[in-house]
Amino acid sequence: MESASPSLRIRLTLGSALGLFMTGAIGASPGAAIPRWQDEFSIQSEIAWYFNLLFLGALLGIYLGSRLRRRHPWLPLALLTEGLALGLIALAPGAWGLYGAAFFLGLGVAVVNFHCNALPVELFPNRPMVVLGRVNAAFGLGAVLAPLLLLWLPWRLGYGLLALVALVTAFLLRQAPPPQNEKASSAGPRPRLLPYILLAVVAYVAVELVLSSYSSLYLLRLGYPDWLVGLLLSLFWVAFTLGRFGLAAFVARQPLERLFWLHLLALGAVFCYFIPPLAWLFPLLGFLVAPTFPTLYGFARVFVGYRAAAYLFYAGAVGGNLVPAAFATLPQEALAWGLLGVVSTMALSTHLLRRNGEAKSPVL
Structure with a gap:
């Protein structure tokens, strides 16, 4: 996909990095949020429902994401799903709100994670490892910043801000090109x-x-x-x-x-x-x-x-x-x-x- 214009490649690469930033943020944020959820919603072991439903949503997201023939509009819609789920968590009136949002959060995250790893490889086919490694650094950045955000701010406000980042990412990844279903190396698949x-x-x-x-x-x-x-x-x-x-x-x-x-x-x-x-x-x-x-x-x-x-x-x-x-x-x-x-x-x-x-x- 080297034929893509420089501005398009920059926008899509930045969008992929933000998508992976969101993956890291969503994965690490419960570490800071769970004590607050437990205090506010009077739950203990029931929090396992959040992770179980997140896992089920992720499995469905991997299945669907790996079978998409085109990224537009499905990749931006996956990020909108992420944003909606994060917004639901921010507004959750009870623990059931967390559990319901978790499934859709897992679904969106899995689709985004799949394609935000694949897209940089296709945008820079001559140096995929270097680009992918550096874009993936955004995952770690999200994992560092999200817990700090939830510790410094009210947890509902923190999740609301993460929802806004998901919406910005959806905008950046608009009109993303379809997956390049390239075959394995010329030496043959192994x-x-x-x-x-x-x-x-x-x-x-x-x-x-x-x-x-x-x-x-x-x-x-x-x-x-x-x-x-x-x-x-x-x-x-x-x-x-x-x-x-x-x-x-x-x-x-x-x-x-x-x-x-x-x-x-x-x-x-x-x-x-x-x-x-x-x-x-x-x-x-x-x-x-x-x-x-x-x-x-x-x-x-x-x-x-x-x-x-x-x-x-x-x-x-x-x-x-x-x-x-x-x-x-x-x-x-x-x-x-x-x-x-x-x-x-x-x-x-x-x-x-x-x-x-x-x-x-x-x-x-």
Whole structure:
């Protein structure tokens, strides 16, 4: 899609970045909002309905988004759905309002996430990995800013502002071109690589969500003060954003080789959890694993094909919902072992891709 005018490419790239910003913001905002929801609506374990309905909406959104033959008007409509759901949350008179909005929020987010990852790859086919990695940095920025917004402002106002950002994004992504259903690389599709890619995505998303969801509990158990735990969680997302943006060009030169070594470094960094005085180093993990999804997505597009890339989002939904739910059953002292397991799985999957002779990819 290099034939697109420069102004159109800039607008659509900015829209894609804002779409991914919204994905990160929506994923991270409940961390700040849940205590307020619990106080205002007198709910505790019932909040699980929010996440269950969000998950169901996301599954439907992935299914529909991966089958769209054109992006206009469906991509802007998905963002309008996001905005409407966020507005409903801001105006919710009771917990049932949160639950009803969650399904439509998941639906909109999944469609937006799918196409805002695909569109930059098609706009810049000669350097997709670098562009995708840098556009994906907006995800981390949303994950950093949204919780802060909800802590600084009344939560209803914060969700109302996020709804307005969704509307602006819908405007930027108007007239988006249809998906480019390009075939896999000229060497032929390699569907046997897909299980390794999906396993790595499940493990990566699980690492991201477990770190951001359970690290605070683990550090508090180790005796770290509340203010320091909050600061370290913010630094995790800052490091994640810097890794997405700063490591994009580095990883693109030798995607699987360099990603594997980053995963090995992440595996070493996990051991900071086993040494309480060093547990404060865990934000480093965010920097090291940040390029994983853009790299695997770009690799899947090139070596497996556009359609198969949809499975990465299903894998992400599994890793982001089922694995953290399983971690909830672990005693807090076992978190480090569980995290060691999922990071090891991620590194092993990348190694299996890397050692496959036919999987040696060019610069992405």
